[in-house]
Amino acid sequence: MKTDMRVFKTKDALRKALMHLLEQKSLNSISVTELCQLAKVNRGTFYAHYGQVENLFEEYFKTIMKDLADSYQEPYKHVQHLLSRNVNPSTIRIFHHIEKYETFYRIVFSKTVPLSYYYLLFDHVQNLIKTDVSEHYLNGIDIDISMVSAYQANAILGLAIEWHRQDFKQSAEEMNRLLVRILSI
Amino acid sequence: MKTDMRVFKTKDALRKALMHLLEQKSLNSISVTELCQLAKVNRGTFYAHYGQVENLFEEYFKTIMKDLADSYQEPYKHVQHLLSRNVNPSTIRIFHHIEKYETFYRIVFSKTVPLSYYYLLFDHVQNLIKTDVSEHYLNGIDIDISMVSAYQANAILGLAIEWHRQDFKQSAEEMNRLLVRILSI
DNA sequence: ATATTTAATGAACAAGTGTACAATAAAATT
DNA sequence: AATTTTATTGTACACTTGTTCATTAAATAT
Secondary structure, X not given: OOOOHHHHHHHHXXXXXXXXXXXXXXXXXXXXXXXXXXXXXXXXXHHHHOOOHHHHHHHHHHHHHHHHHHHOOOOOHHHHHXXXXXXXXXXXXXXXXXXXXXXXXXXXXXXOOEHHHHHHHHHHHHHXXXXXXXXXXXXXXXXXXXXXXXXXXXXXXXXXXXXXXXXXXXXXXXXXXXXXXXXXX | OOOOHHHHHHHHHHHHHHHHHHOOOOHHHOOHHHHHHHHOOOHHHHHHHOOOHHHHHHHHHHHHHHHHHHHOOOOOHHHHHHHHOOOOHHHHHHXXXXXXXXXXXXXXXXXXXXXXXXXXXXXHHXXXXXHHHHHHOOOOOOXXXXXXXXXXXXXXXXXXXXXXXXXXXXXXXXXXXXXXXXHHO
């Protein structure tokens, strides 16, 4: 069964209103009332689809995460030299991905948002690393793959956090080079 | 100037009420109203000290962070063999610290809390690592110490996140051994 | 084209939020 | 011990939240 056009319209209006509001104020300060007024959607309708503003944001989040997964499909051309260490070389496409959606990631990394967004990001990176690690590096080694991938995924995200703190002043390319250097220490 | 006894009493009552409520429900579901009713403190008084329930929690958070810093002063007896890699061996006292305050960290790592708590934890670990890294490992190497420490601090926290996900089923001692193994891969 | 299904609306509700201010009570100061 | 200072209280206000339900309107199915 296809989606009702009315549902599509309301969801679209709400998403656009949210994006508009996020350019002015932080996610947690956006009330359901003002969102619905801007989107010209009845407040009751909002509650029929989402319980809170955060749920609406998460829907957008998932489309961004899809791009992140897709970016891993890209050829590994720039990062061959990383294969020497046990981190998936494609991992570092993440910096380009973050750069591409900088506005979005300024929200995801902002203090006030719930930890759940970070976890969603963490999940994606961890899974991408998990696949690679289990295939290439841990043959015959008896160790919890979830732990190894959690370690490596979050290390990368640590750089992303610091990058955000430094107001994304470095380019994605610089961040890649930085990662290579850290891995070689 | 010393603190007014009235202020101490109200803050104490609020802190105790919060701790009591946190054993039953999640932080973000605790309303100012019910907290004040339990603490027998006027709602207006709450707002005179804290703007929201989260601010009260953060005050408690800081006392826990103090314990984390203190735990780093402990002798490095169990972790000498970690010195071979560029991670502060004292770092792994963190697992014992988390184990000690498990109830508390179940909140800090829960999805619904703001990312700011994670950042406060991250900050502490990063600073502890930063000091050590700059002193022992990066002599003459030109690299952003904040980035290196962010990478290493968050890697450790990645293990903590995964530990939380697996419901803290491992002991702190096991987590230490796991870290040693990961570093040796 | 008409009938049927279902989403959106508007109104109304109790409850929580954040703020303000005069009255009160409990500390600190003299 | 009396006075001054200041934290707490009680009350009130406009506003947001989350929910319900009958009514309206738009999309899908016949």
